[in-house]
Amino acid sequence: MPELPEVETVRQGLAAWVVGREIAAVEVRHPRAVRRHLPGPDHFAATLTGRRLLAVHRRGKFLWLPLDSGDALLAHLGMSGQLLLRPGGAPDEIHLRVRFEFADGGPQLRFVDQRTFGGLAVSPGGAELPAEIAHIARDPLEDGFDETGFVAALRRRRAGVKSALLDQCLISGVGNIYADEALWRARLHGQRPADSLTGPAARRLLGHVRDVLTEAIKAGGTSFDALYVNVNGESGWFDRSLDVYGREGLPCRRCGAAIRREPFANRSSYSCPRCQLRPRRRRS
Numbered sequence: 001m002p003e004l005p006e007v008e009t010v011r012q013g014l015a016a017w018v019v020g021r022e023i024a025a026v027e028v029r030h031p032r033a034v035r036r037h038l039p040g041p042d043h044f045a046a047t048l049t050g051r052r053l054l055a056v057h058r059r060g061k062f063l064w065l066p067l068d069s070g071d072a073l074l075a076h077l078g079m080s081g082q083l084l085l086r087p088g089g090a091p092d093e094i095h096l097r098v099r100f101e102f103a104d105g106g107p108q109l110r111f112v113d114q115r116t117f118g119g120l121a122v123s124p125g126g127a128e129l130p131a132e133i134a135h136i137a138r139d140p141l142e143d144g145f146d147e148t149g150f151v152a153a154l155r156r157r158r159a160g161v162k163s164a165l166l167d168q169c170l171i172s173g174v175g176n177i178y179a180d181e182a183l184w185r186a187r188l189h190g191q192r193p194a195d196s197l198t199g200p201a202a203r204r205l206l207g208h209v210r211d212v213l214t215e216a217i218k219a220g221g222t223s224f225d226a227l228y229v230n231v232n233g234e235s236g237w238f239d240r241s242l243d244v245y246g247r248e249g250l251p252c253r254r255c256g257a258a259i260r261r262e263p264f265a266n267r268s269s270y271s272c273p274r275c276q277l278r279p280r281r282r283r284s
Helices: 004-017 041-048 146-153 161-165 176-186 199-218
Strands: 024-026 057-061 063-067 072-076 081-086 095-103 108-113 117-121 258-263 268-271
Touching: 004 063, 004 199, 024 041, 024 057, 024 268, 041 117, 041 176, 081 268, 146 199, 161 176, 176 268
Parallel strands: none
Antiparallel strands: 024 095, 057 063, 063 072, 072 117, 081 108, 095 108, 258 268
16 A cells, blocks of 8 residues: 555646646546545545646545635555546546546646546535545645654553554554565564564664655655556656665565565564564563
8 A cells, every 4th residue: 555655746747737736627537436425426526526626645544635715635546546647638447446637737637546446525615624534644744743742652552563553543654565674674563562662673663764764755655556556657667775674585685684575464564583582472
């Protein structure tokens, strides 16, 4: 699933191409793509037609585009969603779900989603911050992120530190890939209890999270297949810089030990057995 760097890459592309443009027509080609808009596809299209897009914002893995009506267009890419800019005469994509045409006759905005796990909706009055995502914490790159509050909250958690990093109500935007990368840089195993971290250790970990996310954004995100692309359909290349994720059996770039893969919440975690020692079990 796209994580913060991939979604931020899309946000930057959209901001360059759609801000200030008036929506002339909306075509919903698959109702599942707007299933979170409870009034239905026709209402979704009618609400957006004639509205002007004022900005493009992100909270965690969600995007929202404020409208001149005070509402907002809310988007989540899911596992395979893409927001693409295409010339009006370009052939339709196989998995095209929603098409936006603009009054200026310029490039269309198309929502393409092979697996239809993503979706779009209109958030009434959501221009400032949609109520649907108000519960999601700020991400560590966002203005207003409370570093002191995060460190304190992290050190109160008895769960493993990786589980804490993936809790979107504690810190948003960090997914499986970038959690593993930050933990490797911090020399911490993901099962290390978060409440066992010292304050300085928690701050160092947060610093590594920020560094990994910033580097990934500069690289356009991580693309393991053609599904994760920017608005021009181009893939990111941060996968070439990954130190542990997906490198099972390959030597650790720091110590040379073979990278291990362990099951984690129906997914996988990657770490170095020498640099990231498993924590001892706590006594009950």
